[in-house]
Amino acid sequence: MIGVIEYQxxxxxxxxxxxxxxxxxEYIVSSEPDSLSGCRKIILPGVGAFDTAVKSLRATGFExxxxxxxxxxxxxxxxICVGFQVLANESEEGTEKGLxxxxxxxxxxxxxDLPVPHxxxxxxxxxxxxxxxxxxxxxxxxxxxxYRFDFEYEGSIAAATYGEDFCxxxxxxxxxxxxxxxxxxxxxxxxILKNFSEM
Amino acid sequence: MLRPRIVVYLxxxxxxxxxxxxxxxxxxxxxxxxxxxxxxxxxxxxxxxLDIKATSEKREPNYxxxxxxxxxxxxxxxxxxxxxxxxxxxxxxxxxxEKVVIGDAGVSDPSLISDIAKNIGSQSTVxxxxxxxxxxxxxxxxxxxxxxxxxxxxxxxxxxxxENGVGELVFYDVDRDGARVGFxxxxxxxxxxxxxxxxxxxxxxxxxxxxxxxxxxxxxIGLGAGSLFTLVGKHKAPLINYSKP
Numbered sequence: 001m002i003g004v005i006e007y008q009x010x011x012x013x014x015x016x017x018x019x020x021x022x023x024x025x026e027y028i029v030s031s032e033p034d035s036l037s038g039c040r041k042i043i044l045p046g047v048g049a050f051d052t053a054v055k056s057l058r059a060t061g062f063e064x065x066x067x068x069x070x071x072x073x074x075x076x077x078x079x080i081c082v083g084f085q086v087l088a089n090e091s092e093e094g095t096e097k098g099l100x101x102x103x104x105x106x107x108x109x110x111x112x113d114l115p116v117p118h119x120x121x122x123x124x125x126x127x128x129x130x131x132x133x134x135x136x137x138x139x140x141x142x143x144x145x146x147y148r149f150d151f152e153y154e155g156s157i158a159a160a161t162y163g164e165d166f167c168x169x170x171x172x173x174x175x176x177x178x179x180x181x182x183x184x185x186x187x188x189x190x191x192i193l194k195n196f197s198e199m
Numbered sequence: 200m201l202r203p204r205i206v207v208y209l210x211x212x213x214x215x216x217x218x219x220x221x222x223x224x225x226x227x228x229x230x231x232x233x234x235x236x237x238x239x240x241x242x243x244x245x246x247x248x249l250d251i252k253a254t255s256e257k258r259e260p261n262y263x264x265x266x267x268x269x270x271x272x273x274x275x276x277x278x279x280x281x282x283x284x285x286x287x288x289x290x291x292x293x294x295x296x297e298k299v300v301i302g303d304a305g306v307s308d309p310s311l312i313s314d315i316a317k318n319i320g321s322q323s324t325v326x327x328x329x330x331x332x333x334x335x336x337x338x339x340x341x342x343x344x345x346x347x348x349x350x351x352x353x354x355x356x357x358x359x360x361x362e363n364g365v366g367e368l369v370f371y372d373v374d375r376d377g378a379r380v381g382f383x384x385x386x387x388x389x390x391x392x393x394x395x396x397x398x399x400x401x402x403x404x405x406x407x408x409x410x411x412x413x414x415x416x417x418x419x420i421g422l423g424a425g426s427l428f429t430l431v432g433k434h435k436a437p438l439i440n441y442s443k444p
Contacts, residue, residue: 014295018270048320115397115419117322119367120204121244142244142275143201144322161200162419184297186242186273 002027002197003039003075005083008056015183016045016080019190025197033065040075041197042066045183046082050106050147051094053082063099070101076174077101078196081145084170084177093147101175104153109146111163117146118162124169124180126158130199131169131176134191141180141188143168148179203414204421205443207238207246207428208401211280213258218426218435219251220377222329228429228437231264236271238428241441243274247300247369247423249327250280254303260287262294269295277325288315292323300325300369303342306349306356309363316364321396326365328356331373338386341373357393368394369423372402377426379405387413391420399423410444 002020006013006029013029020027027043030036044066046053057063069075079087088098091106098106109118123140126132140160149167151159156167160179168179176196182189209231210217216228228234231248238246248268253260258281265278278291279300288299299319305312305326316324330353333339340349340356349356357368370390372383380403387400399421404410410422431438 014266014269015273015297019273022273047322116395117366117397118201118419119322119397120201120419120421122201144275146322181275184273184275189273 001039001041003036003042004029005036005042005044005062006031007060007062008052013045015181016043019183019193023190023194023197025193031060033061036065042069042075042077043196044077044079044083044086046080046084046086048082049093050082050085050091050098051096053086054094054096054098057086057099066099066101070173070175073174076196076199077176079175079177080183081179081181084179085145085147085149087175087177088149091147102149102153102155102170102172102177104149104155106147106149109148109163109166114163117144118148119144121185122160122162122180124158124160126169127156129157129169129171131171131192131195132158133195135188139188141178141182141185143180145179201419203410203418203444204244204399205410205441206399206401206421206423207243207441208423208425209234209246209248209429210425211248211250212252213250213256213261216429217251218377218429222373222376225377226430226435226437232267232271234429234439235268237439238441239271239273241439243441244443245275245277245421246272247277247279247298249278249300249302253281257281260291262290265291265296266294279325279327282315283311285311285314285318288319288324292319298323298325298367300327302327302329305360305365306340306342309359312360312365313363316366321364321366324365325367325369326360327369327371328353328360329371329373353390354393357390361394361396365396367397367399367421369399369401369421372400375403378403379426381405381409382413382422384412387417387420391417397421401425407442407444414444
C-alpha cells in the first residue's frame with residue numbers, strides 16, 4: 001500500500017490519486033502520520049515554496065515521521081518537485097533547514113537569459129536506474145520549478161538541461177526524488193509511479 | 200532542452216464548448232468533458248479552459264466540472280473565467296487545476312494577482328492580456344472580451360503584472376482569434392523580450408507550421424491554439440485533433 005502525504009504544500013494530490021487509480025495501485029492519502037505508519041512506500045508531493053513545505057511537514061508531524069522511516073529504512077520514499085527539494089540539506093529559495101536525507105543543497109538556476117521558472121516538457125537522461133525503466137527519455141516530463149539540484153550531486157540518477165545541466169532525479173538508500181511532475185507527464189509519468197510501486 | 204509548449208485553449212460559455220472568431224461566438228463544439236478526455240488521450244502538452252461568459256454573467260467557476268476535468272487530465276490543466284478573489288483560486292487548485300488564469304480582473308487590479316500568487320504560488324498564477332491593434336497599428340491591451348481599451352500600454356501592463364508576482368503571461372490576440380492567419384512573429388519577439396516569466400501566445404494558429412518559427416527561436420515559450428485543434432476544413436467542422444511541429 002502506497003502512502004501519499006497530504007500537507008499544506010501538497011499541491012495536486014488529486015492528480016497523484018488519479019494516476020494511481022489508473023494504474024490500479026492501492027494507496028492511502030492522509031494528513032496524519034499515524035495513518036501511514038504501515039506503508040512500505042511513501043510519496044511526498046509538493047508544489048510551491050521550500051520554506052512553506054518544510055514548516056508544514058514539521059507542524060503536521062511528518063518531518064519526524066519521515067526521519068523515523070529513513071533512519072529505520074522501513075519504507076521507500078519518493079519526493080516530487082518541492083517534495084524532492086525538501087529532502088536536501090537546504091535551498092537557496094528559503095532559510096529553513098531541509099530534511100537532510102539527500103546530502104546536497106538546492107540552488108537557483110544560473111542562467112539569467114531564460115524565463116524563470118523552468119516550465120514545460122523537457123527530455124531527461126538517466127543512468128539506467130530502475131526508476132526510469134521503460135521511460136521515453138526524449139519525450140521526458142513536465143517540469144515547473146525555479147530551483148534545482150546540482151548536476152554533480154553524487155546521488156543523481158537522471159539529468160536534464162535548461163540553460164545548464166542539472167540533476168532531475170536522485171536517490172540515496174531508500175530515498176528517491178524527481179524534480180518533474182510524474183502525475184502531469186502522461187505515459188512517462190505513469191511509468192515512473194509504476195516503477196516506484198514495483199521497486 | 201525545453202521544448203515549446205503547444206497548448207490547447209478551449210472556451211466555454213458556461214453551457215458547452217464554443218469557438219469564437221475575433222472574440223465573438225462562432226461555433227458550438229459540445230461537451231467540454233468529452234473533448235478534454237480525448238485531448239488527454241492525444242497526450243497534449245497542456246490544456247486551458249476559459250469561461251468567457253463567467254464575468255459578464257457574474258457566475259462562479261463550475262467547480263464540479265473542474266474536479267471532473269482534473270480527474271481526466273494527466274497533463275497540466277488551467278482554468279480561467281470570472282476569477283476575482285483568491286478564495287476562488289484556492290478552491291480551483293484544491294479541485295485539481297494546476298493553473299488559475301485571471302483576465303480582466305487582474306489587468307484592472309494587479310494587486311489581485313499578488314494576492315492570488317501569495318495563496319496558490321506564482322507558478323500557478325497566470326494572467327491573460329487580451330490585445331488588439333489600435334487605429335495607429337499599435338498593440339494595446341483591452342477588456343471586456345476585446346471591446347474596451349485598458350488605457351495602459353502593453354509593456355506597462357506586463358511590468359505591473361510581473362511586479363505583482365505573476366507566474367505566466369498569456370497574450371491573446373483578439374484580431375487573430377479564430378482567424379487562422381498565423382502568429383505575429385514581431386509581436387512575439389517584443390513580448391518575449393519584455394517578459395522575465397514564461398509566456399504563451401494565442402490567436403491565429405492556422406497549422407502546426409505556424410509553431411515552427413517561434414518554437415525554434417525561443418523553445419521556452421508556449422504556443423496556444425483553439426480553432427486549430429477543434430475545427431477542421433473550410434467549413435469548420437468540429438473535430439478534436441492535436442499535433443506538434
